[in-house]
Amino acid sequence: MKRANKAVSEIVGTLLLLGMSIALFSVIYISVLTLYPAASSPSVNLICSFEDNNVTLEHRGGKSLNLKTELILSIDSVVDKFVVGDYLNIEAKDNGLWNIGERVIYPVGDITDKNVSLSVVDKHSNSVIMLVVFQG
Amino acid sequence: MVRKFIKSDDALVGIIVTILIIGLFLVVTAIIESVYVPQWLEEKEADHMHIVSYQFAQLKHSLDILSVIEQKNAISVYINLGTAEIPIFGSGRTYDYLDILSDECVVEIANDTDSFSFPLGTVSFSSKNSYYVDQSYIYEAGALILSQSDANVLNGKPLFSVTNFTNVTFNIINISGLDGKKFAGGYGTYSIYLEYLNSDYYSIEDFRFINITTNHKNAWKIFFNSTTLRYSALTYDITNTASGISVEFSGPLGNLILKTTDIAAQIAPGWIE
Numbered sequence: 001m002k003r004a005n006k007a008v009s010e011i012v013g014t015l016l017l018l019g020m021s022i023a024l025f026s027v028i029y030i031s032v033l034t035l036y037p038a039a040s041s042p043s044v045n046l047i048c049s050f051e052d053n054n055v056t057l058e059h060r061g062g063k064s065l066n067l068k069t070e071l072i073l074s075i076d077s078v079v080d081k082f083v084v085g086d087y088l089n090i091e092a093k094d095n096g097l098w099n100i101g102e103r104v105i106y107p108v109g110d111i112t113d114k115n116v117s118l119s120v121v122d123k124h125s126n127s128v129i130m131l132v133v134f135q136g
Numbered sequence: 137m138v139r140k141f142i143k144s145d146d147a148l149v150g151i152i153v154t155i156l157i158i159g160l161f162l163v164v165t166a167i168i169e170s171v172y173v174p175q176w177l178e179e180k181e182a183d184h185m186h187i188v189s190y191q192f193a194q195l196k197h198s199l200d201i202l203s204v205i206e207q208k209n210a211i212s213v214y215i216n217l218g219t220a221e222i223p224i225f226g227s228g229r230t231y232d233y234l235d236i237l238s239d240e241c242v243v244e245i246a247n248d249t250d251s252f253s254f255p256l257g258t259v260s261f262s263s264k265n266s267y268y269v270d271q272s273y274i275y276e277a278g279a280l281i282l283s284q285s286d287a288n289v290l291n292g293k294p295l296f297s298v299t300n301f302t303n304v305t306f307n308i309i310n311i312s313g314l315d316g317k318k319f320a321g322g323y324g325t326y327s328i329y330l331e332y333l334n335s336d337y338y339s340i341e342d343f344r345f346i347n348i349t350t351n352h353k354n355a356w357k358i359f360f361n362s363t364t365l366r367y368s369a370l371t372y373d374i375t376n377t378a379s380g381i382s383v384e385f386s387g388p389l390g391n392l393i394l395k396t397t398d399i400a401a402q403i404a405p406g407w408i409e
Binding site: 014017018021022025028029032033035036037040043058060061062063064099100101 | 148149153156159160163182185189268269271282284287288289291354358
């Protein structure tokens with residue numbers, strides 16, 4: 001019995017070390033497995049122009065964007081928020097995406113001498129993919 | 137024997153920790169390969185498409201200059217094909233294609249009595265991306281077109297102007313390739329050697345139709361709907377045909393001066409006389 005008691009602390013020590021190692025690695029494993037990067041900002045070319053009292057935003061190649069892509073238009077500090085799907089024509093909305101060559105045409109009226117800014121926000125990556133500031 | 141085996145239990149924690157470390161390394165590697173690498177590659181391919189866009193703008197600029205100066209000159213333009221693999225992981229190399237295509241686009245001008253048809257050669261780049269959307273850049277009849285997923289847009293207008301409200305000058309460029317030098321595919325930087333050959337002028341009175349046979353109808357529609365014609369005194373309708381678009385002019389008809397420029401082009405090193 002005495003001989004057997006001598007190993008108790010070694011066994012307990014080993015068990016404690018094992019427990020600590022497994023606990024520590026469990027934390028690291030969980031941290032690593034949940035370490036997925038945030039969705040990156042989509043690579044897309046957009047061109048903004050102002051013509052006939054409309055702000056026109058055209059998709060000029062790159063990744064297709066969701067119809068829920070948000071547009072934030074500010075005219076002399078008056079802010080208006082809308083989504084791409086609201087101002088694309090029906091034909092363009094058929095496939096549920098904003099594709100190359102398709103235009104968002106938003107009527108703004110006369111903006112002469114007004115400060116205008118337009119931001120395009122991709123909801124999926126939660127990033128601003130375009131910011132335009134111009135003088136009307 | 138049994139005692140010796142029990143003694144070796146001393147390293148149990150070390151062995152398990154080693155296994156856990158190896159497992160952790162494998163998990164991290166797998167996550168990088170499956171999540172981060174595709175993102176890096178997509179961004180790399182998108183960057184490459186931006187470079188090609190710039191290089192095709194240079195190609196159009198060079199061809200326009202050669203056409204305008206009308207002198208025996210030659211210019212080389214460089215196009216990057218494919219993207220390199222990313223270090224360590226060694227994946228992601230892509231291969232693109234560059235073609236000089238004969239008679240790919242036809243410009244036809246017609247009035248009530250005559251019709252003039254001009255088949256034109258084009259330069260075309262096609263990407264074969266692994267993650268980013270595939271794109272093609274096409275130079276045809278002086279226009280620079282970006283094509284993607286069965287849709288296309290105009291990136292550069294052809295040389296076209298309206299004078300006296302109704303008179304039109306249209307400069308179209310024919311690219312002719314030589315056998316064996318019309319195609320390049322793979323990875324690397326390839327040159328397109330351009331040499332001016334000659335120009336011809338045609339005067340067409342009271343022109344009624346400009347018909348374009350093309351695979352890129354939308355780009356040409358964008359061009360004919362652009363301000364150049366919209367603010368002239370010409371009235372016109374654009375209709376789709378089976379093989380392209382037709383622009384029919386009505387009301388006051390003008391005169392059209394058509395300039396055709398022939399330019400010889402070769403892809404890949406070495407100039408064949």
